[in-house]
Amino acid sequence: FVAWAEAGSLPLGAEEAAAEPADEAEARQASALEAYREWLRDKYDRFVAALGSQLGAAAESPELRVLALDSLMLLASAEVRLARPGAACPYYAALGASRGALGAGMLAMASAKAALPSPLLERIARAHACKLDVGLHLP
Numbered sequence: 001f002v003a004w005a006e007a008g009s010l011p012l013g014a015e016e017a018a019a020e021p022a023d024e025a026e027a028r029q030a031s032a033l034e035a036y037r038e039w040l041r042d043k044y045d046r047f048v049a050a051l052g053s054q055l056g057a058a059a060e061s062p063e064l065r066v067l068a069l070d071s072l073m074l075l076a077s078a079e080v081r082l083a084r085p086g087a088a089c090p091y092y093a094a095l096g097a098s099r100g101a102l103g104a105g106m107l108a109m110a111s112a113k114a115a116l117p118s119p120l121l122e123r124i125a126r127a128h129a130c131k132l133d134v135g136l137h138l139p
Contacts, residue, residue: 045099048099051068051072051104052068052104055109056107056111058113062117062118065116065120066123072104073128076100076102076105079094080094
């Protein structure tokens, strides 16, 4: 048991059965991880796009549009903090990402067919405009 725990692999019999070389196993694992990252990024992009659609849709209630705005701003904050894990400081260039949450929110508001409702404008002024400098990376 001690040898198995230290090695981190479960022996299949008296001799270790190697089904494939380590390089092939690592390549398959890397490929699976890349496929998962692509899938996850696609889901994230769709979620950001859906929030942007709700934010810019005049047919949506002002309350729902405020929630969409808050969600996009929280996602933008997370993008800044988590774009480069382990970095010493936030990665502010993430705010300018073409597929980022901040860009999606700004585009949705700029391309809205109708004037933005006053609750949404008040929320921007009170809760978000004050954070558009160095404070955006704070939760």
